[in-house]
Amino acid sequence: MPNILVVDDEAPIRETLKEILEYENFEVTLAENGEKAWQIIQKNDFDVVLCDVKMPGIDGVELLERVHAIKPETPVVMISGHGNVEMAIDSTKKGAFDFITKPPDLNRLLITLRNAIDRNNLVVETAVLKRKVAKTFDIIGETPTITKIKDTIEKVAPTEARVLITGENGTGKELVARWIHERSTRANNQLVEVNCASIPTELIESELFGHEKGSFTSAIKQRIGKFEQAHGGTLFLDEIGDMSMAAQAKVLRAIQEGRINRVGGDKEIKVDVRIVAATNKNLLEEIEKGNFRMDLYHRLSVILIHVPTLNERTDDIPLIADKFLKEICSENGLIEKSFSKDGYAALQEVNWTGNIRELRNVVERLVILSGKEITGDDVYMYSNPAQRGSDPFGVVDEYQTLQQFRDWAEKVFIERKLIQNNWNVAKTAGEIDIQRSHLYNKIDKYSLKRR
Numbered sequence: 001m002p003n004i005l006v007v008d009d010e011a012p013i014r015e016t017l018k019e020i021l022e023y024e025n026f027e028v029t030l031a032e033n034g035e036k037a038w039q040i041i042q043k044n045d046f047d048v049v050l051c052d053v054k055m056p057g058i059d060g061v062e063l064l065e066r067v068h069a070i071k072p073e074t075p076v077v078m079i080s081g082h083g084n085v086e087m088a089i090d091s092t093k094k095g096a097f098d099f100i101t102k103p104p105d106l107n108r109l110l111i112t113l114r115n116a117i118d119r120n121n122l123v124v125e126t127a128v129l130k131r132k133v134a135k136t137f138d139i140i141g142e143t144p145t146i147t148k149i150k151d152t153i154e155k156v157a158p159t160e161a162r163v164l165i166t167g168e169n170g171t172g173k174e175l176v177a178r179w180i181h182e183r184s185t186r187a188n189n190q191l192v193e194v195n196c197a198s199i200p201t202e203l204i205e206s207e208l209f210g211h212e213k214g215s216f217t218s219a220i221k222q223r224i225g226k227f228e229q230a231h232g233g234t235l236f237l238d239e240i241g242d243m244s245m246a247a248q249a250k251v252l253r254a255i256q257e258g259r260i261n262r263v264g265g266d267k268e269i270k271v272d273v274r275i276v277a278a279t280n281k282n283l284l285e286e287i288e289k290g291n292f293r294m295d296l297y298h299r300l301s302v303i304l305i306h307v308p309t310l311n312e313r314t315d316d317i318p319l320i321a322d323k324f325l326k327e328i329c330s331e332n333g334l335i336e337k338s339f340s341k342d343g344y345a346a347l348q349e350v351n352w353t354g355n356i357r358e359l360r361n362v363v364e365r366l367v368i369l370s371g372k373e374i375t376g377d378d379v380y381m382y383s384n385p386a387q388r389g390s391d392p393f394g395v396v397d398e399y400q401t402l403q404q405f406r407d408w409a410e411k412v413f414i415e416r417k418l419i420q421n422n423w424n425v426a427k428t429a430g431e432i433d434i435q436r437s438h439l440y441n442k443i444d445k446y447s448l449k450r451r
Helices: 011-023 034-043 058-068 087-093 106-132 142-158 172-183 200-207 244-257 282-288 292-298 312-333 342-350 355-369 375-383 402-420 425-432 438-444
Strands: 003-007 025-030 046-054 075-081 097-099 163-166 191-195 234-238 259-261 268-270 274-279 304-305
Touching: 003 011, 003 034, 011 025, 025 034, 025 163, 025 292, 025 355, 034 046, 034 058, 034 106, 046 058, 046 106, 058 075, 058 087, 075 087, 097 106, 142 304, 163 172, 163 244, 172 259, 172 274, 191 438, 200 244, 244 292, 259 274, 282 292, 342 375, 355 402, 375 402, 402 425, 402 438, 425 438
Parallel strands: 003 025, 003 046, 046 075, 075 097, 163 274, 163 304, 191 234, 234 274
Antiparallel strands: 259 268
16 A cells, blocks of 8 residues: 655645545655654655645755655655745756645546656666676675685674775775675665765765754755765765864764764764775874774774775686676677686786776776777787887887877876776876866767776
8 A cells, every 4th residue: 555645734635635645545644844853764664755845944955855865766745725837846956756736626636646656666666687797795705814805794784783895996995895785674765875085075974964054155055965864774985094083073972972063064963874985095004193093993993894995806807807798798889709718817807996997997998999809919019019019019009090099098097097096087187287187078089988
């Protein structure tokens, strides 16, 4: 039986809608205002929220934004006796499924609710199917270190223990975090990711905790932060070693008390999140330098998982390369290719400074430029053509014009720098001495994508 939440500050309207909808075999929950509705929504799931626009306190539009932030799959139908075109358009832009004026036409109301429920069912079914076929979430490898990581995840995931994942860029720390979430009791709720290195210091608190309208110059409306978005789920704090000391203090308080304050607000908001953090830095060294809080480190590192570099697990390279090979051939509609025995051996001899992320890029390059069987010579030619040494003109012979060669060299250079900087565009632009906007243009020109 579909479950509907009816939110309206007028008791006669609430009761009338309840009577009509229950007659049509809906299960109905009532809320007399936005505050009560928000409390109910955080603890329960509904097939549809039917919400009045004009209410004291938290009005319908603000409730819509909150629902959309933490449960974007839940359709919200707005209903108002003061309806106009502008209000309807504004509600739709903010995520409302539909807008109905009072008094509602019964047939239209029922059709809208059933359409919303059908849409919601499709969204849920699609999400389930995506999770079933999401091969990119596999942790591939049979070496002892990877086997130990998998065993640790199986033990830790069902608990509420906080996890700190360490390892170099490109080793798969995010993948470990996803495995933990997917195997946890919170898997049906969101995994919210925050890359602490890519957010300017002055915005990190707003990103994590949200802000109230008018709390600073550009705060033109209220914003729900990542902690609230992850309520009931998992918050993945990537590159936490780059977080400012001020933000660290607030994160520590949120972990200890399970409460946050939005920037510019004095109201405490209860949050229920599981924290999984990751870093490519040695946090103990950062503590000695005064860059990281020791108390926060101990809060985060209940369970420590270190992800080895690809050079430390070369026996896994054939398995990983095969997985990437099948994915890339399938994505591009190509006949499936294969590696020769010496092709695998050549991959194992490469110095993978970019780790698994670099390996995937190389396999994609090999799929495009090599024949049906990828040999050791192919790996030698295309794995790191800029550093061949013994054949410095091999890459030159592949291009007919100077402009083609320039484009190739520029693409390889930019892609490499982005990988080295964990796709921090601002940092990369400064390092290679071009404007950030120009770097974005180059990324679009060469269709570069973060793997």
